Amino acid sequence: ATVSEPAQKCCTEHIQPFLASILEELMGPVSTGFTEVRSLFDKEVNEIIQDFQNTNDITKLKENVDQLMKLPFNSVKMEPCYLKVNLLQELLQDLKSRFKIYNIDFVIQRTQNFMQELMENAVYTFEQLFSPSRQADSAKVATSIEKVKLRVLK
Secondary structure, three states: OOOHHHHHHHHHHHHHHHHHHHHHHHHHHHHHHHHHHHHHHHHHHHHHHHHHHHHOOHHHHHHHHHHHHOHHHOHHHHHHHHHHHOOHHHHHHHHHHHHOOOOHHHHHHHHHHHHHHHHHHHHHHHHHHHHHHHHOOHHHHHHHHHHHHHHHHO
């Protein structure tokens, strides 16, 4: 009871007015990072489509889809996505001094973990939706891959 009123007053006067602008500022790098994840998935699936259209090889297609399943754990390919979120380091430095925010690295690491999880979900969903289409005739496979990709991206 003794602390409640001063704490509410402090939050109302010194924190709440800045929350919207802080959130907006932080969401820039986060959104850019997640957009990069989406673009990477799109690019990788487009390469699978193009490779299949060039070779018409079902065995190679299976290998490519298996490689796609490993994408979330491929640090080299995921690195550009993670780098977008590293911009939070600079943004959070200002907030750290103003609002006593600690564990900046934790915020960045958790965001990168969510990005990896999003990619895991995307490739898993792709694989689950595409699996039945692998048995289709080769003329329809590329179209099927494209449809599944678009569905996952939605």
